[in-house]
Amino acid sequence: MSYTLCKKVRDLEPYEPITGSYRIRLDANESFFSMPAEVRDEIKNIIDNLAFNRYPDPVATKAIKAFAEYYGVDPDNVTATNGSDEVLYLLASAMLQRGSNVVTVSPDFSMYDFYSFLSENQVFTYKKNEHLEIVIDDLISFVKEKKADMVIFSNPCNPTGRGIFADDARKLVRECSDCLVVLDEAYMDFWDQSILTEAAGYDNLIVLKTASKAVGSAALRLGFAVCNKTITNALRAVKSPYNVNTLSQEIGACIYSHKDMLIKNRDAIIKNTKALYEEILKLKQNYRLPFDIYEPCANFVFVKTDIAKDIFEYLLADGIAVRYFGSASALRITTGSEEENAELMKSLEKYVIEKYLAGNR
Numbered sequence: 001m002s003y004t005l006c007k008k009v010r011d012l013e014p015y016e017p018i019t020g021s022y023r024i025r026l027d028a029n030e031s032f033f034s035m036p037a038e039v040r041d042e043i044k045n046i047i048d049n050l051a052f053n054r055y056p057d058p059v060a061t062k063a064i065k066a067f068a069e070y071y072g073v074d075p076d077n078v079t080a081t082n083g084s085d086e087v088l089y090l091l092a093s094a095m096l097q098r099g100s101n102v103v104t105v106s107p108d109f110s111m112y113d114f115y116s117f118l119s120e121n122q123v124f125t126y127k128k129n130e131h132l133e134i135v136i137d138d139l140i141s142f143v144k145e146k147k148a149d150m151v152i153f154s155n156p157c158n159p160t161g162r163g164i165f166a167d168d169a170r171k172l173v174r175e176c177s178d179c180l181v182v183l184d185e186a187y188m189d190f191w192d193q194s195i196l197t198e199a200a201g202y203d204n205l206i207v208l209k210t211a212s213k214a215v216g217s218a219a220l221r222l223g224f225a226v227c228n229k230t231i232t233n234a235l236r237a238v239k240s241p242y243n244v245n246t247l248s249q250e251i252g253a254c255i256y257s258h259k260d261m262l263i264k265n266r267d268a269i270i271k272n273t274k275a276l277y278e279e280i281l282k283l284k285q286n287y288r289l290p291f292d293i294y295e296p297c298a299n300f301v302f303v304k305t306d307i308a309k310d311i312f313e314y315l316l317a318d319g320i321a322v323r324y325f326g327s328a329s330a331l332r333i334t335t336g337s338e339e340e341n342a343e344l345m346k347s348l349e350k351y352v353i354e355k356y357l358a359g360n361r
């Protein structure tokens with residue numbers, strides 16, 4: 001008998017983001033700000049003094065302290081992870097018994113389903129309405145009906161850019177009191193409906209944050225889970241001991257301590273997203289394009305359209321990468337700098353004139 005991979009993993013393919021080099025990257029919801037020279041100088045100093053021979057601090061004390069100060073939470077309620085991705089895997093695997101019932105919503109971030117699949121949970125998917133909204137009472141009924149052990153979704157949502165209000169989130173947590181509610185607030189920096197600072201007051205809530213989006217540090221792989229001390233203790237116990245490397249801890253602590261920079265960057269991203277949305281809306285109206293778009297609560301614009309694939313390929317050939325969702329026939333366009341957004345709009349309009357209108361003539 002020879003070795004064969006188990007059925008679960010046999011047909012899986014490695015995660016493949018857009019590779020290759022494009023002049024403009026608007027495909028991964030990253031920040032368009034990189035680190036300014038003054039922060040880079042501090043980082044150089046960190047590297048000069050790094051104890052390379054020593055294992056990292058297992059609790060990431062310094063990074064957690066700076067994160068907690070920036071968001072106004074108690075560091076004792078925070079667990080640091082190797083990106084949010086790590087905690088998503090832990091939630092699906094270590095924090096649940098195999099075969100547990102997990103409720104996800106659709107459309108949403110695909111990793112929740114993926115880690116639940118790997119962990120052999122039973123996944124039930126709540127479908128959002130035609131406006132891509134969660135109707136909170138329907139979701140609450142769904143969670144109860146499925147006897148869910150965990151419900152997890154992003155708020156605001158990746159990829160739709162829409163969100164639920166804080167009061168609806170609170171209602172879900174209160175009414176589904178025997179179910180672990182995981183709110184992924186990766187994009188909440190760009191909206192004002194966070195319940196992050198209340199997370200520790202609930203028995204059954206975890207709020208997730210990441211350094212990868214508003215904080216502009218996707219390279220670090222740094223995520224945070226905020227919840228009461230009982231759940232925090234369990235998360236810290238199940239994670240691998242040295243999950244966040246020392247460089248990421250130290251650099252993360254440095255970056256979160258630059259509050260003014262973070263707030264300034266965040267506000268600029270919000271401003272550019274709004275402007276990008278207005279521009280795309282104008283394009284839609286000017287040329288009567290078959291676009292479904294909604295005012296975004298995050299740092300990207302979601303465009304549902306039958307011509308998504310065509311546009312995606314045209315932009316890519318023009319050196320502009322956006323995210324294409326084949327199954328939803330939609331595009332997710334991350335906001336860039338003003339110059340990048342102007343280039344995008346130029347290319348989009350060229351597509352409309354050269355391809356779309358020409359084809360419809």
Ligand SMILES: *Cc1c(COP(=O)(O)O)cnc(C)c1O
Pocket residue numbers: 029082083084085086109154158184186209210211212213218221222223
């Ligand atoms: C980008 C993103 C994250 C962040 O993941 P990291 O592993 O921290 O980079 C988490 N949740 C959602 C919904 C995201 O879109």
